[in-house]
Amino acid sequence: MSTDRRFNIIWNILKILIAVVLAGSVILETDLHELMALREQILLPYLIATFVFYSSLTFFKAFKYQILLQQQTSYSRILNIVVMQNALSNFVANSVGMASYLTLLKVEEKVKMGRSGLVFLITKIGDLFAVWVVMIVSTALFWVWIVELHRIVVALETIIGAGFTIFFAALLYRRPFISILNSLLQRFRLTRFSFVEQGTQVLDAFAEMEQGSILRIVFVAFGLSIVNYMVTLLWMVASMRALNLQADTWVIVFVTGVLQLFSFLPVNIFGGLGVTEVTSLYLYSLFGVAQDGLNAILVGWRVLYYLANLFVLIYLPFYTVFIEPHLKQAQGTPDPHTD
Numbered sequence: 001m002s003t004d005r006r007f008n009i010i011w012n013i014l015k016i017l018i019a020v021v022l023a024g025s026v027i028l029e030t031d032l033h034e035l036m037a038l039r040e041q042i043l044l045p046y047l048i049a050t051f052v053f054y055s056s057l058t059f060f061k062a063f064k065y066q067i068l069l070q071q072q073t074s075y076s077r078i079l080n081i082v083v084m085q086n087a088l089s090n091f092v093a094n095s096v097g098m099a100s101y102l103t104l105l106k107v108e109e110k111v112k113m114g115r116s117g118l119v120f121l122i123t124k125i126g127d128l129f130a131v132w133v134v135m136i137v138s139t140a141l142f143w144v145w146i147v148e149l150h151r152i153v154v155a156l157e158t159i160i161g162a163g164f165t166i167f168f169a170a171l172l173y174r175r176p177f178i179s180i181l182n183s184l185l186q187r188f189r190l191t192r193f194s195f196v197e198q199g200t201q202v203l204d205a206f207a208e209m210e211q212g213s214i215l216r217i218v219f220v221a222f223g224l225s226i227v228n229y230m231v232t233l234l235w236m237v238a239s240m241r242a243l244n245l246q247a248d249t250w251v252i253v254f255v256t257g258v259l260q261l262f263s264f265l266p267v268n269i270f271g272g273l274g275v276t277e278v279t280s281l282y283l284y285s286l287f288g289v290a291q292d293g294l295n296a297i298l299v300g301w302r303v304l305y306y307l308a309n310l311f312v313l314i315y316l317p318f319y320t321v322f323i324e325p326h327l328k329q330a331q332g333t334p335d336p337h338t339d
Contacts, residue, residue, distance in 0.1 A: 049238040080315065085100050
């Protein structure tokens with residue numbers, strides 16, 4: 001067994017244990033009667049809005065990839081890849097979702113891994129930028145409420161801001177930056193890990209692009225990420241309102257921002273199971289949100305989250321039965337479903 005594969009297995013087992021322990025602690029503290037009573041307080045308009053916004057996020061993500069890939073691609077195929085990526089990321093692990101995204105784009109759309117990896121990286125950086133901007137605004141609004149988090153929040157926002165400074169410096173001086181980074185990776189023999197090797201392919205694609213082209217992709221990605229995050233906030237607010245959470249909208253926005261920051265860390269598995277619930281419990285308590293029934297609401301939100309993911313999966317059989325045959329026919333490829 002290779003070193004990187006052994007490391008991935010051990011790391012994933014550790015993440016599963018963390019998720020189980022954290023989620024288990026929340027479930028054990030949840031009153032069964034409150035959980036059963038949650039069905040009676042679900043607000044249907046917000047419930048419908050939750051599924052609409054979540055589906056919109058999936059459609060928009062596919063649109064974003066298609067725009068940023070900058071080559072002739074089929075939106076229906078990209079959407080199929082995104083639905084698969086989201087399902088694997090949210091039901092299994094982010095690394096599995098990313099691997100499916102890279103592989104399916106290469107097989108179905110003939111997109112080089114360096115190119116698709118670069119788009120994925122820029123998209124993630126753009127998403128982080130959107131979260132960072134909203135976090136700064138919401139931190140200013142709730143400064144007096146989060147005394148316990150002052151140092152942590154300021155440190156996080158400063159570190160992320162410094163990261164963006166380095167990122168934009170790397171955009172302007174790409175070749176020297178990538179040359180130094182590659183030499184460091186080789187010096188410390190990190191290229192023997194497959195995920196690092198894939199990262200060097202992304203860096204090579206980054207170096208080969210024209211300055212004007214890469215800047216245009218970055219600014220478009222950042223703009224699309226801000227729109228995407230606005231819809232994410234609408235989805236999160238709608239899902240919490242559907243479960244009748246008694247909290248101010250800006251409180252939900254702040255908590256969502258912290259949860260989104262945690263989603264970038266490689267400690268999440270099963271869609272942030274456990275980490276999301278425990279973090280939400282702590283943050284909502286800072287804002288004086290009633291703790292009675294909060295555990296039940298968070299468990300209910302987890303169920304709702306998985307149901308929304310299952311709802312979007314309807315597209316996969318729809319694509320296979322109705323869309324894929326027409327695409328193959330248009331390309332002159334025989335349809336395997338017909339004799």
